[in-house]
Amino acid sequence: xxxxxxxxxxxxxxxxxxxxxxxxxxxxxxxxxxxxxxxxxxxxxxxxxxxxxxxxxxxxxxxxxxxxxxxxxxxxxxxxxxxxxxxxxxxxxxxxxxxxxxxxxxxxxxxxxxxxxxxxxxxxxxxxxxxxxxxxxxxxxxxxxxxxxxxxxxxxxxxxxxxxxxxxxxxxxxxxxxxxxxxxxxxxxxxxxxxxxxxxxxxxxxxxxxxxxxxxxxxxxxxxxxxxxxxxxxxxxxxxxxxxxxxxxxxxxxxxxxxxxxxxxxxxxxxx
Amino acid sequence: xxxxxxxxxxxxxxxxxxxxxxxxxxxxxxxxxxxxxxxxxxxxxxxxxxxxxxxxxxxxxxxxxxxxxxxxxxxxxxxxxxxxxxxxxxxxxxxxxxxxxxxxxxxxxxxxxxxxxxxxxxxxxxxxxxxxxxxxxxxxxxxxxxxxxxxxxxxxxxxxxxxxxxxxxxxxxxxxxxxxxxxxxxxxxxxxxxxxxxxxxxxxxxxxxxxxxxxxxxxxxxxxxxxxxxxxxxxxxxxxxxxxxxxxxxxxxxxxxxxxxxxxxxxxxxxxxxxxxxxxxxxxxxxxxxxxxxxxxxxxxxxxxxxxxxxxxxxxxxxxxxxxxxxxxxxxxxxxxxxxxxxxxxxxxxxxxxxxxxxxxxxxxxxxxxxxxxxxxxxxxxxxxxxxxxxxxxxxxxxxxxxxxxxxxxxxxxxxxxxxxxxxxxxxxxxxxxxxxxxxxxxxxxxxxxxxxxxxxxxxxxxxxxxxxxxxxxxxxxxxxxxxxxxxxxxxxxxxxxxxxxxxxxxxxxxxxxxxxxxxxxxxxxxxxxxxxxxxxxxxxxxxxxxxxxxxxxxxxxxxxxxxxxxxxxxxxxxxxxxxxxxxxx
Ligand code: HEM
Ligand SMILES: [Cu+2]
Ligand SMILES: [Cu+2]
Numbered sequence: 001x002x003x004x005x006x007x008x009x010x011x012x013x014x015x016x017x018x019x020x021x022x023x024x025x026x027x028x029x030x031x032x033x034x035x036x037x038x039x040x041x042x043x044x045x046x047x048x049x050x051x052x053x054x055x056x057x058x059x060x061x062x063x064x065x066x067x068x069x070x071x072x073x074x075x076x077x078x079x080x081x082x083x084x085x086x087x088x089x090x091x092x093x094x095x096x097x098x099x100x101x102x103x104x105x106x107x108x109x110x111x112x113x114x115x116x117x118x119x120x121x122x123x124x125x126x127x128x129x130x131x132x133x134x135x136x137x138x139x140x141x142x143x144x145x146x147x148x149x150x151x152x153x154x155x156x157x158x159x160x161x162x163x164x165x166x167x168x169x170x171x172x173x174x175x176x177x178x179x180x181x182x183x184x185x186x187x188x189x190x191x192x193x194x195x196x197x198x199x200x201x202x203x204x205x206x207x208x209x210x211x212x213x214x215x216x217x218x219x220x221x222x223x224x225x226x227x228x229x230x231x232x233x234x235x236x237x238x239x240x241x242x243x244x245x246x247x248x249x250x251x252x253x254x255x256x257x258x259x260x261x262x263x264x265x266x267x268x269x270x271x272x
Numbered sequence: 273x274x275x276x277x278x279x280x281x282x283x284x285x286x287x288x289x290x291x292x293x294x295x296x297x298x299x300x301x302x303x304x305x306x307x308x309x310x311x312x313x314x315x316x317x318x319x320x321x322x323x324x325x326x327x328x329x330x331x332x333x334x335x336x337x338x339x340x341x342x343x344x345x346x347x348x349x350x351x352x353x354x355x356x357x358x359x360x361x362x363x364x365x366x367x368x369x370x371x372x373x374x375x376x377x378x379x380x381x382x383x384x385x386x387x388x389x390x391x392x393x394x395x396x397x398x399x400x401x402x403x404x405x406x407x408x409x410x411x412x413x414x415x416x417x418x419x420x421x422x423x424x425x426x427x428x429x430x431x432x433x434x435x436x437x438x439x440x441x442x443x444x445x446x447x448x449x450x451x452x453x454x455x456x457x458x459x460x461x462x463x464x465x466x467x468x469x470x471x472x473x474x475x476x477x478x479x480x481x482x483x484x485x486x487x488x489x490x491x492x493x494x495x496x497x498x499x500x501x502x503x504x505x506x507x508x509x510x511x512x513x514x515x516x517x518x519x520x521x522x523x524x525x526x527x528x529x530x531x532x533x534x535x536x537x538x539x540x541x542x543x544x545x546x547x548x549x550x551x552x553x554x555x556x557x558x559x560x561x562x563x564x565x566x567x568x569x570x571x572x573x574x575x576x577x578x579x580x581x582x583x584x585x586x587x588x589x590x591x592x593x594x595x596x597x598x599x600x601x602x603x604x605x606x607x608x609x610x611x612x613x614x615x616x617x618x619x620x621x622x623x624x625x626x627x628x629x630x631x632x633x634x635x636x637x638x639x640x641x642x643x644x645x646x647x648x649x650x651x652x653x654x655x656x657x658x659x660x661x662x663x664x665x666x667x668x669x670x671x672x673x674x675x676x677x678x679x680x681x682x683x684x685x686x687x688x689x690x691x692x693x694x695x696x697x698x699x700x701x702x703x704x705x706x707x708x709x710x711x712x713x714x715x716x717x718x719x720x721x722x723x724x725x726x727x728x729x730x731x732x733x734x735x736x737x738x739x740x741x742x743x744x745x746x747x748x749x750x751x752x753x754x755x756x757x758x759x760x761x762x763x764x765x766x767x768x769x770x771x772x773x774x775x776x777x778x779x780x781x782x783x784x785x786x787x788x789x790x791x792x793x794x795x796x797x798x799x800x801x802x803x804x805x806x807x808x809x810x811x812x813x814x815x816x817x818x819x820x821x822x823x824x825x826x827x828x829x830x831x832x833x834x835x836x837x838x839x840x841x842x843x844x845x846x847x848x849x850x851x852x853x854x855x856x857x858x
Contacts, residue, residue, distance in 0.1 A: 010749035010768045011681075025677040033668040040639060040664060047642045048657070051578070052649070059579040059841040059848065060644030069636050076632055080625045080671070088621055088675040093614045095680075114532065138533030177530040179439040180544060182609060182684055186750030186764045189681045193609045196438060197526025197543060200611035223763040229609075229684035229752045231432045233439060234357040237756040 002027035002034075012187045013216060015224070015245070017205040018094065019189035025087040032079050039072075099203050100169040102126075106251075108162075109173045111143060112181035112194040115235030116159050117226055118142050123154030123259060136177070156258045160241045162226065165251040166209045175199040182230035185243060187213070193230055206245045213245075300401035301824055305408050306387030307715065313379035316415060317701075318786075320370035323363045325783055330355045331758035332776035349427060357756040361430035362446065364754055366418070368433030369450065372562065373457045374415050376700055380565035381461075381499070382411065384707050385468060385492045387715065391815035391822060392486045394477025394831045394853075399470040407463035414456030421449035432754065434551060437524035437544045441516050442531060451514045458507045461499045468496035477814070479833035483589070484852065486813045486837040487575075487582060490589050491568025494596040495561050501600070502557035509550035516542075523547075545610055552603035560599045562696050563663070564592065566703035567634060570656045573706050574638060576811050577653040578645025579848050581838040584637040591630035591637075598627040608676050609683050617676055624674035631667055635660065646841070646848075651725030655706035658733055659699060666694030669744065687747020690740050698736045705732075705789070713808050717820045718800030724792040731785025738778030742771040812839055812851045 003023055007013070014023050050056070099105075109120040109128060120143055122128045129145050129152020136144035142159065145152050164170050174183055176194040183202075184191035192202045214222045226241030246254070299305060329338050335354060342353025349359040390398055398404045421428040426444025429435065440447050472493045476485075485493075512523040520539065524547045527540025575582050582588065604612070604620040612620075638660055647653070669691040672678040682688065705728075713719050749768045751759040758772045759765030807816035814833070818826050831853040839850040 006748060010745045012750055012764050022677055022680055025675065026672060026681065029672045029675060029678055033671060037661075037664060037668060041661060044639060044642075044661060047639075047645075048647065051642060051645045051647050053646050056644075056646050059646040061580060061841050061843055063580055063583045063644040064640045069640055073629070073632060073636065077629060080628065083671075083675055084621060084625050088677040089614070089618045091677040092617050092621075096612070096617070097614055113530070133528040133530050133535050136530050136533060136535070142533075144530075178532075179442065180436055182752075184684075184750070184752070186681065191609050191680055191683050192611065195544060195610065196529055198545075198611065221763070225763055227750065227752055227762055227764070231361070231436075231439065231754040234361060234430075234756075236361075236752075236754060237357065238761045240761050 002031050006030060013208075013213070014189060015187040015206060015208040015213060016189055017207050018091070019187070019204075019207075021087070021091060022189040025083065025091070028083055028087065032076075032083070036076065095202070099171060099201065102171065105169040105171045105203065106164055107171045107173075109175075109199075110162075110183060110194070112174075112176040112183065112228075112232075112239075113142065114178050114233050115228070115239040116142075117162070117183070117239075117241040118177075119158045119160075119162050119241075120145075121156040121158075121255065121258075122151075123156055125151060125154055127151040129153070129155045133177075154259060156255065158258065160226075162241055162243045163251055163254050164206055164243070164245055165248040166206055166245050168248065169203055169205045171201055171203045173199050173201050179232050180230050181228050181232045181239065184227045184229045185224060186227060187224060191229060209245045209247065210243075211246070298405060300397070300405050302386050302390050302398045302401065302404060303715070303822060303826075305404050306383050306385075308408055309378050309382030309386060309411070310384075312412065312415065313375055313383055316370050317375035317379065320367050320375050321783065323367045323370070325779055326355075327360060327363045327367065328776035328779045330360055330756065332773045334757040334760050355756075358430055359427060360756045361432075361754070362422075362428045365429045365432050365435075365450075366422070369429070370418065371696070372433065372558070373454070374411075374418065376562050376696060376704070377461065377558075378411055379704055380562065380700065381468075381492065381495060382408065382464065384488075384565060384569065384704070384711075385464075385495075388711060388815055389468065389489055389492050390471060390475070391714075391818060391826060392489050392813050393472060393475060393480055394814045394817075394827065394833070395471060395475035396825050396827070398467050399474055400467050403463050403467050407460045407467065410456050410460035410463065414453045414460060417449055417453035417456060421446045421453065424449060434555070435513070435547075436551075437513060437516065437547050438529060438531075441513065441525060448514065448517055451510045451517070454510050455507060458503045458510070461503055462507075465496040465499035465503075468492055469500065472496075477831050477833055480814075480852075483586070484833055484836050486568075487571040487585065487588060488565070488568035490592055491564040491571075494592050495564045498557040498561050498564075498596055498599060502554045502561075505550045506554035509547060509554075512550075513547065545607075548607050548610065549603070552606045553600070556603040556606065557596075557599045559692070559695070560595065562700050564595075566659065566663075566700040567592075567638075569703045569707040569710070570659050571638060572811075572813070573652050573656040573710050574641055575838040575840065576710075576809050577648045577650065577656070578642055579648075579840045580641070580645050581836070581840060582637065583641040583643070584633075585836070585838070588634050588637045591633040595627065595630045595634075598623060598630070602627055605674055608679050621674065621676055624670075628667065628671065628674070635664060635667065650709075651720065651722055651729060652706045652710035654726065654729045655702045655709065658729070659702045659706065662694055662698035662702060662736075666691060666696075666699050669694065681750065682747055684753055685747040686743040686751050686753055689753050690743030690747060693740045693743070697740065698733070702732070705729075708793075710809070711815075712796065713803045713820070714815060714818075715821055716797055716800070718796050718802055719808065720796040720800060721792050724788040724795075728785065728788040728792065731788070732782065735778045735782035735785055739775050739782060742768075742775050746771060807851075810849050812849050813837055814852055817851065817853050 014020055111118040130149040131144045132146055133144050143157050174192055174194045176196045181194040183194050188204050190204050214220055224243035228236055228239035337353035342350055424445045426446055428446040429450035431440035431443050515521040516523055522539040522542040524544050525538050525542045529536040602623045605624045673682055709720050709725055746768045751765045806820045817831055833852045834856050835852055841848045842850055
């Protein structure tokens with residue numbers, strides 16, 4: 001029920017496997033908050049009315065004698081402990097330790113820059129080609145991919161267009177070229193800062209395709225987006241990436257097309 | 273000043289009448305310094321608020337020219353009245369910086385702490401009056417540097433009040449001034465904190481044991497320790513960032529940075545995360561610096577206006593001390609999304625949940641103190657009462673941010689902005705207003721007008737919720753903070769975008785709601801109703817034992833404390849309050 005309320009308020013529909021558990025925790029915490037707040041408010045309003053000067057001209061030196069508040073505090077501690085030990089810590093462990101094996105996942109690199117998301121698929125060989133900051137060219141080679149490296153031959157790079165197959169875990173190695181950005185997809189309940197000098201892996205499993213989501217939300221314009229969550233400069237507000245979740249077949253077709261384009265055009269600027 | 277003459281005269285009972293400059297400008301009297309702090313801080317608060325009103329135009333109507341006022345801005349900030357993103361970012365960073373470091377801290381600590389605390393402990397002045405003066409002037413210089421930074425090429429700092437590198441290190445000159453300004457502000461706080469600690473330990477009047485201290489003094493005491501221990505790392509970090517910017521070092525810059533397609537030739541080898549650790553090691557305790565004095569003010573006013581002792585004074589004091597300790601080991605909860613392993617993450621989540629417990633205890637005690645009271649609803653009390661649920665909302669909404677599972681979705685969204693503003697705006701700012709209305713008669717000898725006060729309260733209460741409540745909704749929808757267009761670039765922000773207009777209108781109405789206060793403040797200062805007693809609220813604490821306003825040296829007698837701070841409505845007594853300094857009968 002709480003989840004329904006949160007959705008009504010604005011929480012976007014969930015579209016990843018672990019996201020369901022995130023929402024359960026979200027609802028749990030908000031229950032705790034609501035109960036405490038309503039309880040306190042009920043008490044507060046009653047007290048302000050009951051103990052106003054005109055009704056209670058003589059204050060009582062002792063005040064409250066019951067131990068009710070102690071019980072409330074103990075209950076709060078217990079509830080927090082349950083949320084912490086039951087949900088939050090295990091969930092985090094799952095996020096950062098229980099990575100799927102690379103062979104069963106879509107593995108990609110994403111390198112953020114002011115103000116775009118460079119997306120790097122390793123291609124059929126499954127190995128990312130060598131990159132070198134010295135090779136970076138803003139228009140023709142934003143990732144600094146070394147096309148002479150055999151592993152780089154079949155690599156596919158792209159700006160701001162992230163395609164992923166549905167129901168298959170995805171592992172993203174995230175970093176940044178310049179300043180700190182933050183990679184988030186609200187419907188996936190996922191977020192991670194992209195930090196220059198570090199490559200941080202994250203994983204999740206998208207569970208609803210873009211088409212399904214259009215039907216679900218009754219909106220043809222529905223669009224998954226990468227939202228930058230960390231102030232990264234004057235273009236922070238428009239640092240959106242576009243995410244398409246599709247069937248494995250559609251994804252494979254798309255990837256093939258991208259690969260073919262890269263081969264024929266002879267440089268990396270195929271998206272231009 | 274000729275120091276020989278001064279030292280000589282210091283021994284005498286009455287000081288030679290100082291000239292204008294010494295009396296009002298370069299004063300060493302804690303009350304004058306307190307008022308200087310208060311006046312300056314109120315101006316900065318107002319200025320920081322104006323910056324936000326400007327930003328709220330852009331958020332409500334992105335890309336539209338600001339009518340009338342827009343014309344007064346230069347082409348590098350608002351060409352044709354349309355705000356540039358750089359300028360928006362400057363306003364955001366400076367709003368945060370000014371509100372925190374030039375508004376709330378100087379008002380809560382510099383003004384209230386300086387003015388009230390020595391009076392409440394029966395002291396003649398602070399332990400080190402000249403250091404006290406130095407502290408104010410360091411603050412003043414820091415403020416001027418921050419203001420000047422608006423006028424350098426590229427404008428003021430624009431990398432958020434957090435100034436994360438590498439962004440901050442790539443930023444324009446304004447960032448250098450920001451860092452210099454911070455060095456002054458931090459120095460000021462350090463000088464002040466040492467002074468507060470020594471004063472509270474050394475200058476308490478006879479009989480005033482620690483467990484008889486008014487809660488406000490306790491709050492200032494713990495706050496001073498937080499300032500003393502938390503600020504030095506930021507001072508160091510600020511100097512390191514300054515070196516990175518000016519001297520080519522790379523404390524916070526990794527190797528191989530590529531900015532706008534150009535490889536940067538910095539020495540490299542640093543890490544941006546180091547800055548975050550140093551910054552938040554300060555800034556988390558800092559948020560308690562923003563809230564503890566507020567709790568202290570509210571506690572004083574609630575005890576006074578319920579006419580009964582605070583409920584659970586001792587547990588409040590112990591919770592406060594525990595809170596102070598804990599605030600040093602939660603800092604990385606601001607960094608949950610930087611890539612943490614399970615163990616570190618579990619540690620900071622757990623400490624964050626633990627720190628919520630003493631906060632809940634203090635708040636519960638204040639709520640429970642109302643039970644059995646004989647509640648007077650005057651203006652200070654209204655603000656103090658409203659503080660409780662508002663701070664409650666701020667605290668409760670911290671829970672989903674403190675648990676990493678739920679923070680995965682909420683981190684760096686408007687939910688965060690809503691959360692901490694409930695703590696600092698309808699929370700702390702309300703408490704500060706309460707304090708102004710409450711101690712105004714002591715400082716001026718006149719009461720503030722009740723009708724205007726209540727008008728101020730009602731307007732503020734309604735509109736401040738209108739500004740901040742919708743932020744939780746936007747945050748749940750996943751709208752990131754610090755967005756120049758308020759989220760218009762994003763699909764998921766669509767359904768909650770219209771709230772921006774409502775929030776902005778509320779913010780502008782909130783500004784109008786401050787008019788009664790401003791009028792009241794100046795009117796009452798010169799023409800308000802004169803108080804007929806030195807203790808108009810019939811309070812128990814020592815500040816009311818002084819003449820009104822207190823003269824240099826404060827007390828006309830040497831008070832001795834014989835009881836706890838809140839002996840209201842003691843059974844069997846004829847009066848409903850027994851001042852701490854009133855001798856025991858018989
Ligand atoms: C009561 C009037 C206030 C209003 C209407 C207001 C509004 C806002 C808004 C809308 C933002 C978010 C801007 C963005 O994300 O682009 C913001 C940021 C902030 N505010 Fe306030 N605020 C107020 C008072 C305060 C006070 C009293 C404090 C501190 C004591 C404060 C501290 C901050 C800080 C630290 C930030 C973050 C700045 C940053 O992103 O670097 N604000 N405020
Ligand atoms: Cu970004
Ligand atoms: Cu960004």
